[in-house]
Amino acid sequence: MATVSPADFEAVRRVVAFLRLHPEELQRDELREFRAYLESMGGAVPTFPQASKACKKQTEKDEEDATSEPDEELWELEEIEEEAIPQVTGDPTPENEEKAMELKALAAERAGEDKMSEAIELMTKALHLVPGKAMYWSQRASYLLSCKRPGAALRDADRALAINPENVRALRVRGTVRRHLGRWEEALKDLSEAQIVDYDEKTDDLLRFVQQRVNERRRLQRQKEEVSRQQQQQPNPASFASGIPNSFPSGFPGGAMPQGMEALLSDPEILAAMQDPDVASKLPLLMQNPMAALQMMGDPKLGPLLNKIMAKMMSGGCFPGAGFPGNATTGQSGAGGAGAGAPNVGLSTGGDLD
Secondary structure, three states, rough: OOOOOOOHHHHHHHHHHHHHOOHHHOOOOHHHHHHHHHHOOOOOOOOOHHHHHHHHHHHHHHHHHHHOOOOOOOOOOOOOOOOOOOOOOOOOHHHHHHHHHHHHHHHHHHOOOOHHHHHHHHHHHHHOOOOHHHHHHHHHHHHHHHHHOOOHHHHHHHHHHHHHHOOOOHHHHHHHHHOOOHHHHHHHHHHHHHHHHHHHHHHHHHHHHHHHHHHHHHHHHHHHHHHHHHHHOOOOOOOOOOOOHHHHHOOOOOOOOOOOOOHHOOOOOHHHHHHHHHHHHHHHHHHHHHHHHHHHOOOOOHHHHHHHHHHHHHHHHOOOOOOOOOOOOOOOOOOOOOOOOOOOOOOOOOOOOO
């Protein structure tokens, strides 16, 4: 004959304890036979709202699609060597400024001939002469960007914008680099500011692409927040041990599960009844004022639930000595007789319920 080991009973106890805290997990495919058994014994398997789960799955799918979408144009910043370009100490001399202008013009010629390395060298020489001029930093930044040196280009753009926050060329360079780093919000800010100062058709195409990415990310974030909000608003199938904050009036603190409580809360019909918003809204009052049970016994929804709980307690011996003397349905005293030591869930401190 097949036997059930203590380990099997322990496994069942753990599953029941888990389902008590997460009753929605009863719908898992792995528990199909368990649900069938409950129903065969006359139990009712509760149903749970699926809107949030569907929304959550859709959000996860959208996020996966967005993140798995390959972006072959993502870059990595290269290592940058330190330069000996001096910090700004004052206005350049007229001679230095004139020489720098000549170097800048020559660099533009080299860049037009696609000789970017030479153009960068010329701009470096110019920057040694006029380190406080934003347009020199931004022009070298654009040449560095053309050479696929985003780290150096970003450095030069930052230097230019530190001098002149409205330097359009630097804003475009930095916005482009940030786009290729996947820093969409920052790229949107830079490119938008550049377009406000000086509209450029090519930049507008990039801006539209970045705006689309930002909009998608914001949509996913809003959807994620909505999922979180729905999950917080979902009524938690209240149990007497976890649904009422702080403590129970029956003399045991919330979270300290009395003997027999677990069996009571594993009843599918009780769990299903507790999910009813009308019932759940009245349970806190019942726990705070046990005498309210006298009036609630006539409640069309709460009354049958209380009767079922009392019947299970009296048949199973739950909560011995917890402060509910006697048989509440017959009015027997807790000092003796058949009702002595009857279970208590804080429904009454004495007296008849009917």
